[in-house]
Amino acid sequence: MGRILIVDDMPVSIKVLGEFLSQEYEVAVATSGRQALESADRNPPDLVLMDVVMPEMDGFEVCRRLRQNPKLVGVPVIFLTALADSDDVVRGFEAGGQDYILKPYKKGEVLLRVKTHMELKLAKEKLDQYAQELERKNKELQQAMEEIRTLRGILPICSYCKKIRNDEGYWDQVESYVTKHTHAEFTHSICPDCLQRYYPAEWASIQQRKGSG
Structure with missing residues (x-):
């Protein structure tokens, strides 16, 4: 009434x-x-x-x-x-x-x-009331989208082989994944630690040349 x-x-x-x-x-x-x-x-x-x-x-x-x-x-x-x-x-x-x-x-x-x-x-x-409810749901949707973007920024990576799981559930090499999802390109090289571990002879030769220089 x-x-x-x-x-x-x-x-x-x-x-x-x-x-x-x-x-x-x-x-x-x-x-x-x-x-x-x-x-x-x-x-x-x-x-x-x-x-x-x-x-x-x-x-x-x-x-x-x-x-x-x-x-x-x-x-x-x-x-x-x-x-x-x-x-x-x-x-x-x-x-x-x-x-x-x-x-x-x-x-x-x-x-x-x-x-x-x-x-x-x-x-x-x-x-x-409908307009207020729509505005509330739009804010919730925007918040959810932001959370999704944040979650997408967290990449599942294998602790052993260092492969990354893509959106389809398959595991890619880091180089392959980054190439697919960004505009970055790779130039192949090797860090000093890996050179010493996997190529000790070359490592020793480089160190010897540095010492003699």
Whole structure:
């Protein structure tokens, strides 16, 4: 059940609206602009039915202040007023209102407008939830991709033959793997330790030449 805040300085108007709206919605009332702002901030409604001509603060100003509250930015405001001039209608929309109903109004019209804006608000909230969920999943996907890139940077290498396991599960020589996955090319040589281990005669000859030089 949605919650409607009725804002009107006339008790009779509040009574009439409250009687038929309370059959389908939870109804809260405020008899002044200041009271409306306090009530809405304390317990945000799903929709506001706003009279325009009120003492101290008119409905347009109340609506503008509602729009300044982050908690109430998305709450639809429907103006209920006898001000039929087109300039007043424009002022209502410029203040942040979503709809404008002229007095005297018909019960069926009010119910239909209220239902429509309630459904629009619910649809927007669902879209916002979907968008937030999509953003969350996109962030999770990006994080997973980063983890995959990190894992791909760790190469399984045999402790004995020093071959590297490729993406297909086969084992390649280091030279072959690097050539396939990078633009690097090899020039063949031998380090001093391997030269001494595998070619001791050549190693000794080189050392002898160094010593004689």
